[in-house]
Amino acid sequence: MAPPDPNRHATDRVLLAIALRLLSVALFAFMNVGIKLAEARGASLAEIMFWRQFGATLLVGGLVAAGPGIASLKTERFGAHVLRTVLGLAAMALTFTTLTMLPLAEATTIGFSMPIFATVLGALVLHEPTGMRRWAAVLAGFIGVLIVAQPGGEAFPLAGALTGLAAAAGTATVSILLRTIGRTEAPLTTVFWFSCLSLLPLGCAYPFAVKAHAPLVWAILLGIGVIGGAAQIAMTRSLTLGPVSTVVPMDYTALLWATLLGWLVFDRLPAAATWVGAPVIVASGLYIVWREHVRRREETRQAIAQGIA
Template identity: 50%
Template sequence: MAPPASPADYRRAIWLRLAAGLTFAIMAAGVKLASDHGAHVVEIIFYRNLFSLPLVFGWLLVGPGWAGTKVVRPKAHVSRAIIGLTGMVLNFQAIRMLPLAEATVISFSVPFFATALAAIFLAEPVGRHRWTAIAVGLVGVVIVVQPGGSHIEPVAALVGIVAALAVATVTVTLRQLGSTESATATVFWFSIASTIVTGLTMPWFFQAHDAVTWGLLLWVGIAGGAAQLVNTASLRLAPVPVLAPFDYLQLLWAVLLGWLIWQTSPTAATWAGAAVIVASGLYIVHRERALRRQVSAAPESPRPEA
C-alpha cells in the first residue's frame, strides 16, 4: 500500500494542477489562433498529438520505462481512443467556434455529465444532493448559452455542450480503465493511436502553412502534451476532490487571453452562468469529500446518501 500523501505532496499537487490549468488555457488559445490562420480542426489535432509525442516519450523514459506501457485490456484502450478522439474533435471545434471564455465556462459542465454518467453506467451512488447540484449547474449552462439570444450561435453552443458530454464520457471510461490499466499506459497508447488515426487523414487535410501557423501548431502540441503530463502528475500526489476546485481558475486565464489576443470580454450572462456552474461544481466536490470522510470513519456502515 502506498504511504498516505503528506501536506507537501498536496502543495506540490496543487501547484501542478494550477500549471495544468494555465497550460490548457494556452493550448486552447493556440487552437483558436491556428484556426484563425486557416488550419483545419483535424489538422490541428494531428499536430497536437504528433508534436506532443517527444514529451510523452521523455516522460516515459525518465519515469516508469517501457514496462509502463503494458496493457491488460487492449480492447478497452481501443474504446478509450475512439471516445477520446471524438471528444478532442468536438472540444477543439467548440474552441474554434466560441469565444475562449464561453468555451471554457461550458467545459465546466463536464463534472455534471460525468457524475450522471457514472451513476448510470458505473452504478455509482448519487443522492439527491448531487442530483440537485447537477440540475442547478446545467441551469448555469443555459444562462451562459442564452437560448434564443444573439451572443452565441446556437450551433456553436450545441457543439460546446456535446463536447462537454463527450469529455465526460472519456472521464467515465478512464475510471473503468483505471481498475486494471496504469495512467502511463493510458496516456501513451492514446497519444500513439490518435497520431496514427489522424495521420491517416492528412492526405485530405494537409495544407502548406506560413511560419507563424507552423509555430502555432507546434505551440498547441507542446502545450497540450505538457498539460496532459502535468495534470497526470498532480493526480499522483493528491485525489481529485482536493484538486478539482483549482480547475476553475482556468476561466481567469481564458478571460485574460481572450482579452489580450481577440479583445473580447465575457458578457454579464457568462459571468452569472459561470458563478452558478462553479458553485454547483464546488458543492459536488464538497459532497464527495464529506462522503469520503464518513466512509473512512465508519467503514462498516452503509454509504451515506450523496
C-alpha cells in the same frame, strides 16, 4: 536528529498536486489560444488534432524513455485504451470545434458543465448513489448553462453551445472510463497509449487535410501538441499526488486564464450573461466535487468499521 514527520510529507504531496493542477490549467489555456490562432490562420480541425497528438506523443515518449523505460508501457488492457482513444478523440474534436466557434471565456464556461454530466453518467452507468442535494446541484448547473448560452439569443451561437455541451458529456464519459483504467495503469502509460493510438486515424486523415502554411502557423501547431501533452501529463500526475476533491477545484482557474487571454490576445471580454451564469456553474461543480468527497469518506469509514467488527 528528529524523525521525519509523515504529515509534512503528505502535505508536500498535496501542495505539489495543487501546483501541478494549476500548471495544467494554465498550459491548457495557452493551448486553447493556439487552437484559435491556428484555425484563424487557415489550419483545419484535422491538422490541429493531428499535431496536438503528434507533439504529445513525442513529449510523452521522451519522458518514458528517459524515466521508467519502454517496458513500463506494457499493458494488459489494450482494449480499454482503444475505447478511451475513440471516446477521447470524439470529445477532443467537439472541444476544439467549440473553441473555434465561441470566445475563450464562453467556451471554457460551457466546459465547466463536465462534473454535471459525470454525476448523471455515474448514477446511470456506475449506479453510484446520488442524493437529492447532488441532483439539485445538477439542475442548478444546467440553469447556469442556460444563462450563459442564452437559447434563442443572437449573440451566442447555438451550435457552439451544443458542441460545448456534447464535449463536456464526452469528457465526463472519458473520466468515468479513466477511473477503471487508473486502477491498473500508470498515468504516463495511459497518456502515451491515448496519444499514440490517436495518431492511427488522425494520420490517415492528415494527408487529405494538410495545407501549406506560413512558418508561424507550423510553429503554433507544434506548440499546441507540446503544450497540450505537458498539460495532460501535469493534470494526470496531480491526481496521483492529491485527492480529487482537492485538485479538481483548481480547474476553475481556467476561467481567469480564458478571460485574461481572451482580452489580451483577442480583445474580447465575456458577455454580461457569462458573468451571471459562470458562478452558478462553478458553484454547482464545486458542490458536486465536495459531495463526492463526503460520499467516499463515508464509504471508507464504513469499510473500516466493518473490518473492525
